[in-house]
Amino acid sequence: MHDHLREWIALSELPGIGPAGLLRLMQPESGCSAAQTSLLQLSHNQLQSLNLPARTIHHIRGYQRGEWPDREYLQEIDRWLQQPCNHLVTFICDRYPPLLKQISDPPLLLYISGDPELLHLPQLAIVGSRSASRSGIALSRSFASDLTAAGITITSGLARGVDGAAHMAAVALSKPTVAVLGSGLMNVYPRQHQSLADDIIRLGGALVSEYPLTMAPLPHNFPRRNRIISGLSAGVLVVEAARRSGSLITARLALEQGREVFALPGALNNPQSHGCHDLIREGATLIETSAQIIEPLASLLGSYCYDEQREAPDSIKLTDAEAVLLEQIGYQLITLEQLIGVTGLNAPVLLPQLVAMELSGYIENTPDGYQRLI
Structure with a gap:
C-alpha cells in the first residue's frame, strides 16, 4: 500500500477527533504544516501542545512505531483495492466530489465500489x-x-x-x-x-x-x-x-x-x-x-427540459361501483367503519370491492384505514 493511503486511513480512523477537527489542524494557521502527514509526524510534546485526547496521541504514537493501523488490516484493504471496481478517494484527490468538500465536516476519505x-x-x-x-x-x-x-x-x-x-x-x-x-x-x-x-x-x-x-x-x-x-x-x-x-x-x-x-x-x-x-x-x-x-x-x-408524462385518468378502468366508492374514500385515510357509515353498505358487500380495488392498485389498506392511490 502507498504510504499516502496508509496516512489517510490512519487519519480517518483516529479516535477522539472528527473530520472537522482534523481538517482544522491541517490548515497552515493551526500551527501544523498543511501537509496531510504533519499531524502524524509530530513529536509527543507537540501533540500534547495541541490538547489532543490521550487516546488520539496513543494511536498517533502507534502509527509512528509502525504498529497501527495493523499490517493485516492494511493488506485486507489492499486486496479489496485490487478489484477493478473498488477505489479509495482521499480529501485531496481530484476524484473527491467537489460538492461534498464544501460541507463543514467532509469525510477524509471515501471507500467507493x-x-x-x-x-x-x-x-x-x-x-x-x-x-x-x-x-x-x-x-x-x-x-x-x-x-x-x-x-x-x-x-x-x-x-x-x-x-x-x-x-x-x-x-x-x-x-x-x-x-x-x-x-x-x-x-x-x-x-x-x-x-x-x-x-x-x-x-x-x-x-x-x-x-x-x-x-x-x-x-x-x-x-x-x-x-x-x-x-x-x-x-x-x-x-x-x-x-x-x-x-x-x-x-x-x-x-x-x-x-x-x-x-x-x-x-x-x-x-x-x-x-x-x-x-x-x-x-x-x-x-x-x-x-x-x-x-x-x-x-x-444545462438546457434540458423535461416534459412530465402522467397516466391519463381515463386510462384507469374503474367499474361504476368502484368509481363511486373511490370518491367516497377520498384522499384522507378512512376506516372500514367510516366507509360503512358513508356508503350505507354493510361489510360483506364492501370488503370484496375493497379487496379488488387494492389488488388493482387503486387503494391501499393501511393499519390506520384505507388510502386512495389514484
Whole structure:
C-alpha cells in the first residue's frame, strides 16, 4: 500500500477527533504544516501542545512505531483495492466530489465500489421512511424514475422503504444511482439489498462509505452518513418521514449545507407525513410533481427540459361501483367503519370491492384505514 493511503486511513480512523477537527489542524494557521502527514509526524510534546485526547496521541504514537493501523488490516484493504471496481478517494484527490468538500465536516476519505466519476454529476437525494406505506413506495419509485429520466443521478441510503424504492427505480431504467452506506462496503446493510447493491455497481452506479470495509451497521453510523447523502446532492426530496427520523436529519443537514429541500405533503392523520409537514413549515418546498424539482435544479442540467408524462385518468378502468366508492374514500385515510357509515353498505358487500380495488392498485389498506392511490 502507498504510504499516502496508509496516512489517510490512519487519519480517518483516529479516535477522539472528527473530520472537522482534523481538517482544522491541517490548515497552515493551526500551527501544523498543511501537509496531510504533519499531524502524524509530530513529536509527543507537540501533540500534547495541541490538547489532543490521550487516546488520539496513543494511536498517533502507534502509527509512528509502525504498529497501527495493523499490517493485516492494511493488506485486507489492499486486496479489496485490487478489484477493478473498488477505489479509495482521499480529501485531496481530484476524484473527491467537489460538492461534498464544501460541507463543514467532509469525510477524509471515501471507500467507493463502482464509478467514482458519478459523484461529480448532478445528484438529488431521495430519502424517507424505512416503514413507508405502499403509497410512499410508489411515490418514491415514480419521482426517482422521472428524475433519472431527466438526467439527475438519484442518491439515497440503500435502506428499506423509500431509499430502496428510489434505487430500484433507477436500476429498472438501467441507469446509475449512488448508495451511501452506514456500514462498510464489505458488510452491505440491509442484507436483503445485497443483490440491489450488486445491480447498482453492474449498471455503472456507486456504493459509497466513509467507514472501514467490514464496519458493522452500528446505529450511530447512520446519522453521520446522512451528511454525506445531502452533501453529495444539490437537493433532497423527503417522501415520507415521521417526526423523529433519519430522513429529517438528512433534510436539516441539507438546509444547513445550503441545499434545496423538497417535501411531499400527505394525509393529516398519517404519522409518516408529519415530518414532511414540519419541513414545509420550516421552509422546504412543497412538491406535487417531478417538474417542480427539476425547474430549480435546471441550471445543473444545462438546457434540458423535461416534459412530465402522467397516466391519463381515463386510462384507469374503474367499474361504476368502484368509481363511486373511490370518491367516497377520498384522499384522507378512512376506516372500514367510516366507509360503512358513508356508503350505507354493510361489510360483506364492501370488503370484496375493497379487496379488488387494492389488488388493482387503486387503494391501499393501511393499519390506520384505507388510502386512495389514484
